[in-house]
Amino acid sequence: MFLKGLKPTLFRISTKLTLAYSLVLILSSTLIFSFLYFQITHSLQNQERAILVSKTDEFANRIEVNGLEDFKQYFEVLRTFDRDASLMIEIYDENGDVVFSHWPNPAPEFDKNLLTRELRNHRENAFEFSIPERQGAEAVLVQGRNLKNGERLMLAKSTEGMARQLRNLQRLFWWTLVPVAMIGFLGGLFLSNSTLSPVRDLINSMKKIERGSLSTRVPIGGSDDELEELKLLFNKALDKIENLVNGLKEAFDHLAHDIRTPVTRLRGRAEIALTSEGDLESYREALQSCFENSDKILNFLQVLTDITEAENRSKKLKIEKKFISDLVREIMDLYEMAFEEKNIKVTQKLDSHDWAMIDPRLISRVIANLLDNAHKYTPPGGEVIIETINQTESVILKVVDSGPGIAAEEHGLIWQKLYRSDKSRSEYGMGLGLTFVKAVVEAHDGKVSIKSPVKDGRGTEMEITLQKMA
Template sequence: MKSSSFRLITWYTILFVLSSLVINIYIYTVISSFIYEQSRSEVEEDLHDLAEIYQDDGVEAFEVETFEDEEDPFLVRLVREQDDVDILRVPGDWEDFDERELETGAEAGEYVYVREGTEDAYEVTSLRLEDGSVLQIGQTIAEREDLLRKIRNHYLFAIIPIILIAYIGGLFIADRALNPIRQLINTLNSIVSKAKLDTRVPVRKEDKLNDELISLFNTMLDKIEALMNGMRSVLDNVAHDLRTPMTRLRGTAEMALENGEDAGALREALSDCIEESERILIMLNTLMDVSEAETGAMKLNFEIINVAPVIDDVVDLYGYVAEEKGVSVRAGFPEELFLTADRSRIRQVLANLLDNAIKYTPSGGRIDIEASRTDKEVEITIKDTGVGISEDELDNIWDRLYRGDKSRSQRGLGLGLSLVKAIVGAHRGRVEVSSKPGLGSVFSVHLPS
């Protein structure tokens, strides 16, 4: 966490400093351009004014205007066509001025730097007049460069406060950004050290992304807690459901040992042991089938089958059981319903659903089995007029070893619907249920055709 915080602070500081430098460079460029334009606009204005006086009023008026203001900071030079200097005015504070440093061939609007890089540097611009003469005006750049130098120095001095501000901002940002992660770590430590699965990270509603991360983490904990509770429930159910056959098995064996001389009793005891062990094996095998189907490890023998005869076989198989209970079974579907599936596993699905419907439909009730086909799927519906399922239990009936309140009196393992959902899911299909207590249930199996 410390290295992450350090990296975040470092990157934020670097980005903040670089951004500040870019902004400062831009501001400095704008300011320097403004200063240059301002100082040169005065030079060019004076240049054109003197040129106008020279061309309109002559050289004498030009000379009077040039030397009238002794405080004028500009250099003024007028060169005739023969390159003889007619007029030259040099500001009084210019020392060691050498006229030979000036160039007469500069174009209008261009500036020539003289003594560049020294304290006495100045710039000169020229304008060629109509009679061929050249008018030059120059100004010292010392004050301008000194002002720009001061601005640059202030920017350099501002780097340290900028770095400090960036570092403090980085600390704040890193703390805010990593705080949800710290909370997640603390919550995980609490779960690991104290095994408190009900611990949750509080959502502060300060940052949408962090809030979403915390919400997803809390949702994951909810699912883990539900899974752990489900595992405990499964283990409890397995232990409960195994205890009865194992107790019977043990009791039968003990009774057989006590009556060891009676061959008939021994034979009956062995038969009971086989029956109970078969019940245990069925439970374990069904659990294995559910797990394999849910994880994709179940081996399915896919082939193109007509599901109509499969439904007929299942109805014939359970017809006697339904008749014994006084429940009528009616089936109606086309003779040809082809799809790609594992025949034995589809038979297992239909058998489990029909067996449940018969179990929970009282005498005098009715079960309707229908099937139809669309372009994309085959739908098989089993509708009964049984006791129905409460809304609170609908989401739980697919869980392994789950048995509702009304099913505890019936013989069974609580694995039939789990196996149904797992097998249908392995076929990339889906199974749906709708039910109302006292009115019956409707199970619909949708298989891709």
């Protein structure tokens, strides 16, 4: 049971960060100590060797200059001050017999036969070697010199003192490692808690959102690091999600309202035809009404499908070179009578070189939607201007009406599905026309924009930009 409860804790990021920080601190401390230990060991060895070399040169020069008897007297005085009592000194004559010997107290224990063999093997003028002591891992360093009078001087020193210093240093390290590990653990705990605090804020906010609170936002701190930037991006994403959800709710309300009317009419006419005993003509009128209302529903659903395909670019465009002015004239032939009925003046400023690489069928529907909106919202006696502007790499189409205009706060909303401003509620429409325009134009890698009001607080200018190269 304990292990089952422990396992999730071990796999938490905070635990991993704490252990990682502690491990890094311990390993770095170990590496630093190992480096220092190596340097100190090397320095102590060089120091011990330097002492032997210095004393060997000093004693050899004295013996060669003043003779052996003088050295014996000198060393007796020197030994009184215990300055070099730790050195083992022996002088051999030409036959290898010991003529002077000094052993420190306590003397290092080693194989004297091994020392004798090493002395025989090293016949060079100056020699150096080491032999192991009988107990422990220490060794005895040996320095020697062949004197001019045929004698041999040998100095030896145990490394036990140096080894003792190194053992104390090791002991000090192990005792120091315990507080270092504690500091590493506490530091890692603090670091993980402070580092993961923004992540915990995100988790808490996600739990609230999961329970249905879409208005929840992650609290922003005063720091300027990457996690704070993540919080800001997360809150922006939540803002967009909340707007989309609210937009979908409103869109579905509008969708239900717009579909309910033709469905209600269709059902009403069908019910009347079924319950009454009419003649053939009344049945024909009922079927005609059912056909028209079902056609409105199918058209509505087809426009939604076309918008989705254009936004996802799931349908391949049939691109060809086409003059926008030709498409405008074709659509105007269909709307000319409608504009005349409202006594709307239509001014066409069409460039003769306004070609672009487009799907003519879809762009014709785009132009039709723009003209339909201009006709719908321009009051009787008003004016509509249709203009194309040829550029080096693109073509611009503008449709300007003299209607009531669109409020600035609605400029970004009119492109959304099923959105209808308050001014357009009185006019029949599905709320998909401008959504379709934006989706198709952007599928052509073009741009859409709106300017309203245009003049004297009235009018709307719709502008689309199409590329000459597909």
